[in-house]
Amino acid sequence: MSPTVYAFDNTDALSAGLNAFVEKVSRDAIADHGKVSVAISGGSLPKLLAKDLKNNKNIDFSKWHMFWADERCVGYDDVDSNYKEVKTQLLDAIPIPASHIHPIQEAAAIAKNTEAAAQDYQKQLEAFFGASSLPRFDLILLGMGPDGHCCSLFPGHPLLQETHRWVAPINDSPKPPPERITLTFPVVNHARLVAFVTAGEGKQDMVQKIIEQPELNLPCQRVQPTSGSAYWFIDQAAAGQLKPSSYGRYKL
Numbered sequence: 689m690s691p692t693v694y695a696f697d698n699t700d701a702l703s704a705g706l707n708a709f710v711e712k713v714s715r716d717a718i719a720d721h722g723k724v725s726v727a728i729s730g731g732s733l734p735k736l737l738a739k740d741l742k743n744n745k746n747i748d749f750s751k752w753h754m755f756w757a758d759e760r761c762v763g764y765d766d767v768d769s770n771y772k773e774v775k776t777q778l779l780d781a782i783p784i785p786a787s788h789i790h791p792i793q794e795a796a797a798i799a800k801n802t803e804a805a806a807q808d809y810q811k812q813l814e815a816f817f818g819a820s821s822l823p824r825f826d827l828i829l830l831g832m833g834p835d836g837h838c839c840s841l842f843p844g845h846p847l848l849q850e851t852h853r854w855v856a857p858i859n860d861s862p863k864p865p866p867e868r869i870t871l872t873f874p875v876v877n878h879a880r881l882v883a884f885v886t887a888g889e890g891k892q893d894m895v896q897k898i899i900e901q902p903e904l905n906l907p908c909q910r911v912q913p914t915s916g917s918a919y920w921f922i923d924q925a926a927a928g929q930l931k932p933s934s935y936g937r938y939k940l
């Protein structure tokens with residue numbers, strides 16, 4: 689099924705719309721099963737997400753559990769750490785319990801032992817979701833790279849074919865740093881909801897390809913939740929090459 693695309697006049701409006709969307713996801717998940725599992729990417733997403741969300745007093749963040757959709761194998765304080773970016777932008781400002789924050793194992797990341805880091809992260813997912821069936825995140829928040837990658841799943845990379853592992857190591861990411869871990873498509877596509885968030889003119893070519901040329905089979909296009917839904921939250925600059933019929937407006 690095609691994703692639902694929401695375009696906003698600017699990044700402030702995008703952050704406001706995303707905040708409203710996440711508030712509803714959180715309320716629905718807590719009403720349904722008492723907690724909220726979220727996986728998040730790095731890059732430009734955390735700042736866009738956090739702008740309004742960090743001040744949202746209508747969300748019970750004590751019920752949130754935060755995981756990462758992908759992570760670079762660096763220390764927690766490294767400028768390349770997705771954990772650090774999410775922590776600085778969002779987690780330090782919201783009342784989420786420390787025990788509900790699930791970053792990559794730092795020792796394995798610093799050692800650039802991607803295999804150990806991926807295995808440990810799979811264990812963390814098994815401990816939270818149970819080991820017997822695929823994790824089902826309430827919400828996976830993803831960015832989109834200018835080459836159409838999401839998580840650390842890059843165009844043409846063999847990891848796109850992964851069907852067994854929940855978390856995979858990667859040692860040859862075309863975008864630095866090369867050593868990373870990533871959720872795989874089986875996990876991403878088992879989520880209840882996946883929301884892409886991207887902004888800026890530099891993304892408009894790729895947004896057009898992904899939304900209007902599905903035959904390209906780029907990584908972002910392979911995100912098709914089997915019993916869930918996919919959304920795109922983009923600003924007008926990123927929507928610059930889309931046909932008006934390809935997107936709608938989010939009602940706050």
Ligand SMILES: O=C1O[C@H](COP(=O)(O)O)[C@@H](O)[C@H](O)[C@H]1O
Binds near residue numbers: 760
């Ligand atoms: O390397 C990565 O890049 C993507 C996209 O980042 P952006 O800065 O172009 O928004 C990001 O989603 C991913 O988590 C990250 O590891």
